[in-house]
Amino acid sequence: MDILIQQLFNGLTIGSVYSLVALGLTLVYGILHIPNFAHGALYMLGGYITLSMMTLYGVNYWFAMFVSVIVVGLMGVLLERFVFRLLREAPPLHDKIAAIGILLFLEAFAQFVWGADFHTMTSPYDQVVNIMGLTFTMQRLLIIVSAIVVMILLYLFLKKTYTGSTIIAMSQSREGASLVGININKVAMLTFMISGGLAAIASSLASPINLVFPGMGHLVILKAFVIIILGGMGSIPGAIVGGYILGFSESLGATYISNDYKDIIAFVLLVVILTVKPTGLFAKGER
């Protein structure tokens, strides 16, 4: 029983990270209509920037994360403005090629600046807390709480503010958005900024329990793809629920099946769910 609860808690932790990454991916999908392969590289950059801020400038964890969110968010804006906007009229394949190009470039860039080594990020929250005989590390609790707070704020922004709802509107009909007087260039930049920011938050939260290295985004982004396919491309609830489903399946699978195979679970889940519901869990209607 204790093991089960412990594993559910772990599932909640990694699920939180997956959900944040998948949310950013799904938001940008609404703009580009292709998955942004470069998203994993933004995640990786977020980790490095937070780490560098802490080690080089000695700033505290939260401020480092804040800088990281700003920098990676701006990075997203630049990608929109100088890459994807120019490809708007081009066939979707060009977007995909560009995204892969950006991914390769950013990884090489990270390796050039920070080297290929693995780094650890020490968080100030490495204490262990005891709750009813179960032990949790503070950092893991922090991941869960922060992720949920971020998701609630994002939800309120998208649902309750005019600016936020332009993102939803544009994902449902770009021309419709234009027709009601929305500046779609601004919305696209805003979406990339939020997406980059979410990636930076996710990696800054996850790095203290993982490692920082140039390829740190690979597995995460692959799984985020699985999640948004599971949840239905472009669906926001789908990204959140999908993230947690994957988190729970992985942590339970690691305990009860085999730790060696935990990274395969995502793909098994993908096959199973798409067999039962080919459009994904939260598929949107026709566009």
Added chain:
Amino acid sequence: MLKLSNVAVSYGSFTAIKHVNIEVAKGEIVVLLGANGAGKSTTFRSISGISKLSQGEIYFQNSPIGGRAPDKNVQAGIVQCAEGRKLFPQMTVQENLRMGAFVHRMKKAEIKHSLEKVYNLFPILKEKNHDDAGSLSGGQQQMLAIGRALMSKPKLLMLDEPSVGLAPLIVEQMFKVIEEINREGITVLLAEQNANAALSIADKGYVFENGEIVVQGTAGDLLANGEVRKAYIGV
């Protein structure tokens, strides 16, 4: 109020419209007639700023607006209810209408007032308030599209084939509503293939063929014109 002067628009190397001269006075209903592919929607897109001009100029209230971004045009009061409606299908009726008021987003009371007006004009929309736009019937979607356009308080409202695909009874209702909107002081530019109904409410019209205006005149003239009757009315 609106003037197109020798306008041409190309899609790549294909010239969709050329030598288009149109004048719309304040308070008028002006109709663009023409078969599928004649260039009506392209003309609308050029006025909205969605398609760039390859030649000519467009004037709105005497200032040139050719090449201006679509959102600026909506702010200035040029609003289009496009072909295919372009609603936000997974948003509710009310959310769609609220998005229509995007350019007035700071004026809460004004939005509420506009919402009431649209609901008065189309009571069915109030009934379907919380339904997704995508779940509405064709006629209801068209009403929602017009309602959404009205929410931005247009000075010039462009309606692109509002009657297409609707049952005759609904079409009749639609044209009544258009007249009513016009009576409230909104200038209307209407693209239609349903020439008879459109001309019956219009002040004047332009007939498009292969991207050019071939006939123009008052609604009465066009209705009396044998060629127009033969081509677009069928009698």
